[in-house]
Amino acid sequence: MDSIIKNCLESMSGVIRGKDNEVRLAICCFLARGHLLIEDLPGMGKTAMALSFSRLLGLEYQRIQFTSDLLPADILGVSIFDQSASDFQFKPGPVFTGMLLADEVNRASPRTQSALLEAMEERQVTVDGEARMLPKPFIVIATQNPVFQEGTFALPESQQDRFLMQIHMGYPDTESEKAILKGEAGRLCLNSLEQAMTAEELLLLQEEVDKVSASDLLLDYILRLLKATRSEEHFEVGLSPRAGLALLQAAKAWARIDGRTYVVPEDVQTVFLPVARHRLTTSKHGISPGELLARVNVMV
Amino acid sequence: MNAKKKKVMSPAVSRYATLWLLLAQVMVALPVFDVLPATVLPLIALTLLWRVLIWFGRGFWPNVVIRIVLVACSFGLIITGLGWTFSLEMAVTVLVTGYALKMLEMVTRRDAMIVAFIGFFVTGAAGLYSQSLSQAAYLVLCIGVLVAAVHAIYSSPDQRSIKVSGRFAGLMVLQTLPLTIVLFVFVPRLGPLWAVTWPDSSKQTGLSDTLKPGDVASLSQSYELAFRAQFKGGMPLPDQRYWRALVFDQYNDGQWSQTKLDTVRRQYPDVVVSDSDWQVKKSSAVSWWQNQPDGYDYEILLEPSGSEWLPTLGPAASAIADSTLFRTMRIEAERPVFERKLYRPSSEQIDPVSVSMPAWLREVNTTLPDTGNEESRYFARQLFEESEGDPLVMGWSILKFFNQSTFYYTLSPPLMGRDEVDDFMFRYQKGFCEHYASSFVFMMRSVGVPARIVTGYQGGDLLPEDNVIRVLQRDAHAWAEIWVDGEGWIRFDPTTAVAPERVELGIDEMISRGRLEQTELPLAYHLRNTQVLKFLRNQWEGLEYRWQKSVIQYQEDTQEDYMRQLFGTAAYYWHQMTVLGGLMVIFLSLYGVFFLLSKKSALSVHQKLWLSLEKKLARKGYHREPGEGPAAFADRICLENPALGEKLKPVISRYIRSAYGKTDDLDKAEFQSLKSAISQI
Known part of the structure; x- marks a missing residue:
């Protein structure tokens, strides 16, 4: 098990340069069954980090780009009338996945935000009066821009509380940035990432943390x-x-x-x-x- | 004072603490309430109401202008109420008013502390006005509430309950009690470095310097304590308890007054050549009579009266310390008595036969106006002839007249006219002791028998378990003395002729037996006369007496006596200091032990071990920052001193394993070896 964690950390350091501590914190957050909130300015590698984790952990991955006109149904899913069966059929939304990347979560309206955040806490979704369990493990990585930026809806304290951790990316050090400029990191390397852990291993590790x-x-x-x-x-x-x-x-x-x-x-x-x-x-x-x-x- | 600026310095005071401070303010102000002039009371009430409104969020904080106006108003009101002369009342009023006004700018904790400290100060000021047991108990309660308020000021939100603050204050007050007692008993009394002048001499209680109809009657309804007398050995029977305070031998325009030294020196310049013909300060100088050593041995604890007179049981034979003896057989203090005074009158008795009566003194005691009260003069002459010039027989026949005519003893006598003796003797025939005494003396004087009025107190309640006689203001009495050649001054109490029980039973019993014509009985009378209440009152007063005698009167002299009793040597002072020092050491060490024990017991074995390690490293100059964990600390030492760090690191990691690892049960062997490893560093 220890080797798995080590593997994860090493693979990540190839993609996200000079952010070993943040990566470690993010893994720590997942092991503690928590959701992660990454806050920083655009272009600091927030999304890249979230993408890398989805690959590394081998979880089913969905991404929602939050915008101001996003509706709860866009996240949770809708019931559509199926004429052949003459019945309503539930079309699950992107939230039914192992890892959800909620990009720029504070650009959506509070109503949509709360739909996601409730799903995070309950780990189930109720649509049309029927509760539907989300898969296990279920991890949300949300990124947000600092609230002083234009066109943002700040997350209320009660909803920030749903995230186990909030980390800042921060600027990379000179050496790491040089490596990024040389193309030795970032999106290109991302595609070459290999899965380092299975969902079962992650659940097992979470149980070990409890002990x-x-x-x-x-x-x-x-x-x-x-x-x-x-x-x-x-x-x-x-x-x-x-x-x-x-x-x-x-x-x-x-x-x-x-x-x-x-x-x-x-x-x-x-x-x-x-x-x-x-x-x-x-x-x-x-x-x-x-x-x-x-x-x-x-x-x- | 800018509120914003203050906020930076000190956090805001909580609503909870404000509540305590308001309670303390009301409680502390109560004992000094009747000292405050009526003019400032509305201002204080307004201020408190305002503060309460602010507390409820209904009021606004007064700005600087309003505050200045309030302060100016309060000064104006104080001056209107008390005038321009500086007095203790004024000082206390300013203090209490300031105490109330300060509440209106109490924003921060610092302000709240100032308010609390003024509260302590006002509590002390209240102690100036009364030192009774009940007052003392109440003031201790006030201090408790103030301590609770201070606790409330610094309490964190989770400690804010009446129970927590009250418990804290109660414990704190109780903890200080033993130390207070030790300090009280052993710390040498020093005289005051400065004294507050007590200019309010209008606050006289009890007997007054002149005698006018109605004075004694109004006095007799007061249940206030006049004094207490404690006896060693024999006690006087009820009909012997004549407490002598004032002697009236000058009569002018219906008013009796005392003869002053100046008066006799002026009137008899040839015979009254020195002060010692009228008054002396030392008992040895008395040449007016001879003393016998067989009187009662007793002490008197006199309540503040505002006058100089000191009551004695029967005629005063000789002067005592700080007092003057007059030829009228009474003593007087050098200054008006404004605080409780404990004194021991001479236990000697005057030999009545030895009293000298020079011609001028005889003249003083027979002087009457030339005219007025003609009926009484005529009546007296008749009686004098009937008794063949014997003053004693004459006295008895006047008493007989009082007894056989329709004389009434009443607490509310009618107002007499210009010839007040005639009016009393033949028209109304109703009066109180002073009417009987003054008429008796008038008639005696009118036929040339020297006579004078003595006022003081008569009777008193016996508290047998303490050998104490308690005399109240309602026991005030007036009687007469006439001069009989060859026998000296003889006491006549004309009141006994009309109401003998008045002397034997005291006023309460008389009223209850219906022997007293009484138009208005005070409610207090009814309240006093149930058995349970009587018993409780006696117990309480006994307690109060012991408090006064052993606590309040524990001053320089009594302390010195007590110390001598305790240590029995001339060097008692050093013994006293040794005891004091010894007790301090014991207290401090007990405190230290408790402090250490309480701190130690809260620590786990690992914490103690860690502290011992930290101590060792501190000696080498390495101090752990509070936020530094053990591993981080070890790393830092490694950087600064690799040699020490190398030794330290394995020990600290062992410590970490032991302290934070599996905690179900402590590995004792490992813990012991770790302990020895740490001790070797």
Whole structure:
């Protein structure tokens, strides 16, 4: 199993240059059964990364380009009258897939956004009064442009919460960018990517993550972190218990990627920013989540 | 003061804390409520109402202009209410008004703390006005509420409940109690570095310096405490309990007053040559009479009266510390009594036969206006002739007249005219002790017998378990003394002739037996006379007495006595300091032990182990940042000091495995070896 993870990471580094940490975080997110939100400016490799993962993980792949006139039915599917059978037939939408890339998710209207986000949480879709299960595993990778860009509908806090992690791509370093310019990375290499993992292996890995243990000492540290976010001076709204669970699950997944069967504080620290950043709003005179991490005592 | 600017400095105060502060404000202001002039009360009420409206989100925060107007208004109102002279009342009023106004600009935590501290200050000011047990208990409660308010100011949202704040404050107050008691008992009393002048001498209670009809009658309805007397050994019987306070021997225009030193020096410049002919400060200088050493041994705890008189049981034989003895057998304090005063009157008794009576003194005690009250003068002459010039027989026959005519004893006598003695004797025949005493003295004087009125208190309730007699303002009484050659001053209580029970039973019993014509009985009278209430009242007053005597009166002298009793040597002061220091050390070490224990017990074995490692590394100059995990810490040390890092890294990774790995049960052997590995670093 460890070799599979290693394989994944190596293959990805060929496509997405200089973003090893982000790739690792993304895999961590999938192992923790979470959905991933990638936020950055256009052209930073968001879509390329999402595409690469679909190939690597060998999941059925669908992509929806979100636009302002996209309707819920375009995602979930519709019932069409079949004259031969003289009955309504359900035509499943693109959401019935293993991996869904929701590109530029914040360009769609809130109504459409919420259709997708409900499917993410419930892992089932209700159309015409009938609940239909989504396949397992079901992973959503959403990309969004920063909200200050034109023509965007910001995701409400409650919906941002549905994403286990939010990562930023950021500009590549000079060396990586040079490699990209030389054509040693990007879309061209993408096609040559080979599947590194099957859906069954992914489910197995997710179960292994659940078995990673967290000692009382570590849980106390997580509790201290949560408590610190709830003091009203720094953040307008603190982290919810769901966020606490997400933090623990992500830390477990990170420990698993490292090949450990137990979580250490550094795991929590690594996943804290991607897990917590999109859930916290720093108040006027508060501190950033990163500074909070530096202030909360790890040991006592 | 810009609210925005302040917000940067300190976070806003929570609604929950504001509620506590409002409660504390109302509670703290109550004891000083009757000190405040009526003019500022509406302002304070308005301010509080405003703050409550803001709390409910219905009001707006006053801006600078409104606040300035409010402050100006409050100063105006205070000046209108109290005038321009600076007094304690004014200081307290300014404090309380400021306390209320400050609520209107209480935006941040810092403001809230200031408000809370003013609250503590006002609590202290309330202690100036009353130090009774009930007041003390109430003020401790106020302090508790203020502590809870301070707790509320700094509480995080999940701690905001009345239970949590109340518990915290209660524990804190209870924890300070033992230390308070030790400090109270052992810290040497120093005299005040500065003293507050108490200019409000209008607050006299009890007897007044002059005697006019109606004075004593109004007094007798008051159930306020006048003083308490504690006896060692024998106690006087009820009919011997004449507490002497003032002696009236000057009569002018229907008003009796006391003879002053100036008066006699002016009137008798040839014979009254020195002060000591009228008053002395030291008992040794008395040449007016001889003393016998067989009186009662007792102490008096006098409530503040605003006057100088000090009551004594019977005639005062000699002066005590800080007091003046007058030739009228009474003592006076040097300053008006504004605080409770504990004193021990001389236990000596005057030998009545030895009292000297020079001619001028005889003249003072027989002087009457030339005219007025002709009927009474005529009546007195008749009686004097009938008794063949014997003043004692004459006295008895006046008493007989009171007894056999239709005289009534009443709490609300009618107003007398210009010839008030005639009116009383022959027209209305209704009056209180002072009417009987003054008429008696008038008639005695009119036939040349020296006579004077003595006022003070008569009777009092016995609290047998404490050997204490408690005297209330309603026990105020007036009686007469006449001079009999060869026998000295003889006490006559004309009131006994009309109502003998008045002297034997006290006023309560008389009213209940219907012997007293009473138009309006105070409600308090009915309340006082159920058995349960009586019992409770006696218990409470006994408690209050002990509080006054052992706590409030625990001053320099009593402390010195107590310390001498405790240590029995001249060097008691050093013993006192040693005990104080020793107790402090014990307290501090107990506190330290508890502190350490409470902190230790919250830590797991791994945390303790880690802290010991951290301590070792700190000695080498490596301090872990709070947000640094063990592995990151090890990595940093590796970079800075590879030699140490090499030794450290395996130990830390073992620690990580032990602390964060499988936690179902601790591998004791591994933990012990890790422990020894850490101790070797």
